[in-house]
Amino acid sequence: MNDYILLPETSVKTVCESDVVVGGGGIAGISAALAAARNGAKVLLVEKGCLLGGLATLGLIAIYLPLCDGLGHQVSFGIAEELLKLSIRHFAEGEYPDAWIGNGREEERKAVRYKVQFNPHMFALEAESLLQAEGVKILYDTKICQAVVKENRITHLIIENKGGRQAISAKSFVDATGDAEICYLAGEETKEFEKKNVLANWYYFFSKGKIDLERLGFAEMSDDEVLNAENDETVESGEQISDIKYGGVDGEEISQMLCDGHAQMLKKILAKRQNDPTYVPVTSPTMPQLRMIRRIVGKYTMDRQEANKDFDTGIGCIGHWRKKGPVYAIPFETLYGNKIQNLITAGRCISVTDDMWDITRVIPACAVTGEAAGTAAAMSSNFSASDISSLREMLKKQGVKLTIHEVNIKEYI
Ligand SMILES: Cc1cc2nc3c(=O)[nH]c(=O)nc-3n(C[C@H](O)[C@H](O)[C@H](O)COP(=O)(O)OP(=O)(O)OC[C@H]3O[C@@H](n4cnc5c(N)ncnc54)[C@H](O)[C@@H]3O)c2cc1C
Numbered sequence: 107m108n109d110y111i112l113l114p115e116t117s118v119k120t121v122c123e124s125d126v127v128v129g130g131g132g133i134a135g136i137s138a139a140l141a142a143a144r145n146g147a148k149v150l151l152v153e154k155g156c157l158l159g160g161l162a163t164l165g166l167i168a169i170y171l172p173l174c175d176g177l178g179h180q181v182s183f184g185i186a187e188e189l190l191k192l193s194i195r196h197f198a199e200g201e202y203p204d205a206w207i208g209n210g211r212e213e214e215r216k217a218v219r220y221k222v223q224f225n226p227h228m229f230a231l232e233a234e235s236l237l238q239a240e241g242v243k244i245l246y247d248t249k250i251c252q253a254v255v256k257e258n259r260i261t262h263l264i265i266e267n268k269g270g271r272q273a274i275s276a277k278s279f280v281d282a283t284g285d286a287e288i289c290y291l292a293g294e295e296t297k298e299f300e301k302k303n304v305l306a307n308w309y310y311f312f313s314k315g316k317i318d319l320e321r322l323g324f325a326e327m328s329d330d331e332v333l334n335a336e337n338d339e340t341v342e343s344g345e346q347i348s349d350i351k352y353g354g355v356d357g358e359e360i361s362q363m364l365c366d367g368h369a370q371m372l373k374k375i376l377a378k379r380q381n382d383p384t385y386v387p388v389t390s391p392t393m394p395q396l397r398m399i400r401r402i403v404g405k406y407t408m409d410r411q412e413a414n415k416d417f418d419t420g421i422g423c424i425g426h427w428r429k430k431g432p433v434y435a436i437p438f439e440t441l442y443g444n445k446i447q448n449l450i451t452a453g454r455c456i457s458v459t460d461d462m463w464d465i466t467r468v469i470p471a472c473a474v475t476g477e478a479a480g481t482a483a484a485m486s487s488n489f490s491a492s493d494i495s496s497l498r499e500m501l502k503k504q505g506v507k508l509t510i511h512e513v514n515i516k517e518y519i
Contacts, residue, residue, distance in 0.1 A: 118272050120273040124149060124150040124276045125142070125149065125484065127149075127150050127274055127276040128150070128151045129263065129279065129280065131152075132453060132472065133160060134282040135280070138483065139242045140237060141476070141504070143480075143484075145481055148243075149480075150242075151243070151245070152274070154249040156246050156247055159230040161393055162226065164226075164392045164393040165393040166309060166310065166391045167395070169222075170223075171427040175431060179215075179514050180206070180215075181507070183505050184473075186477070187505075192232050197228075199319070202222070203220050245267070251264055251271075253288060254273070255293060258447050259447050260279050263288065279448060280452055282451070282453050285455055286455035289402045289443065289446070298399065301460065304324065304348070304351060306323025306325075307390075309390050311375070311385055315384075322374055323367075348366060353399070354396040354400070355399060355400060368390075375387055397454075398460075401455045402451045404441065404444075407458060408437065408466075409459045409462050410461040412434065417437040419438040419439060419498075423513050424436065424465065433510050434462075435508065436471075438478065438482070438494055440456045440457040443457075453475060453476060477506065481501055
């Protein structure tokens with residue numbers, strides 16, 4: 107159908123004015139909101155779901171990948187570490203990285219990566235409690251559906267919830283929607299992931315007195331990684347359950363993907379129950395498990411070849427979850443674009459090449475970029491004109507290590 111209808115012109119009420127609006131309450135949004143609030147901003151976080159955490163909790167992706175480089179050095183600090191600890195505040199589901207959280211020596215730390223499996227529900231509740239304690243206002247069950255742009259600045263976002271359509275305003279906006287939705291709505295340049303996503307449908311099951319996570323669906327590797335025997339992490343990988351690929355920007359396609367995932371889940375459960383009648387699902391994901399969808403085309407686009415390279419504008423470091431060794435210092439320019447002055451991104455929609463995306467989309471990296479975006483948003487509302495040395499100074503005060511030199515001194519020299 108190609109029929110278009112004209113909507114009646116309408117006006118909406120502005121219901122909230124903030125310094126910073128964070129769109130999306132996943133790991134990146136939680137980190138951005140925390141950082142902005144701690145830097146004195148009045149923050150509103152808008153989330154279309156009914157819990158914080160995004161893919162990590164609603165999507166049941168309950169593995170906090172490593173904060174370290176695999177060679178015994180921690181590389182991600184600040185809120186990335188704070189959230190890892192928060193995620194297992196009451197217990198870890200699986201191994202507890204004693205060598206890291208205790209007083210492990212470098213030798214012990216080389217043997218085990220600084221990662222955890224957490225309970226997604228506990229993490230979501232703790233994150234909400236933390237944000238509230240820091241004064242962040244949370245608006246749940248609310249979708250951002252339009253951006254009002256004047257002279258290259260967002261003046262308002264239009265939201266929709268039980269109260270109908272309303273407007274919110276702020277000085278700066280953080281796009282932590284996971285798929286650069288605010289960028290897209292505001293007319294900032296974006297790019298979709300051309301290779302598209304394999305099918306995944308992780309869920310929790312109960313069997314023989316225990317609850318566990320079924321990682322249904324695998325994580326594709328680039329050709330280079332398949333060939334490269336250095337690959338040391340398979341935690342995210344599982345079995346291939348379909349040949350179909352999904353892009354993630356079309357409502358009908360996403361619905362089909364969810365139905366395909368549910369059908370595979372049912373098939374798996376029925377197969378398991380043949381030998382184990384106690385096997386039953388206990389929680390299904392309430393968010394589509396799409397890894398890479400759409401990202402901003404930023405002032406700078408980072409590539410996988412830029413491992414172990416320092417940038418004057420670096421805002422924090424991340425490791426490579428699949429490989430031991432590479433460390434990436436993320437430049438600030440990957441977080442904002444060329445058009446909208448007061449819009450910054452965080453999480454899995456920052457500006458990276460398709461090859462790099464697999465590295466920056468994971469939980470620790472989303473926290474690192476979230477902290478930088480939230481701090482920057484509290485300090486400025488024109489990101490290409492930001493005072494980067496003040497931003498870096500502030501991040502340092504918050505405990506973030508900004509350069510490869512700082513985090514990996516021996517290998518660097
Ligand atoms: C199958 C699978 C396995 C994975 N395995 C791992 C793993 O083992 N370990 C790991 O570290 N990472 C893993 N990842 C990646 C990781 O979970 C995510 O990339 C990361 O959590 C993304 O965080 P984010 O905050 O950038 O985005 P998201 O988690 O996507 O959060 C975005 C939030 O924005 C909200 N939102 C979106 N649009 C709007 C809107 N218009 N209005 C209001 N709210 C909106 C969403 O509801 C969501 O809560 C996996 C991902 C998948 C799909």
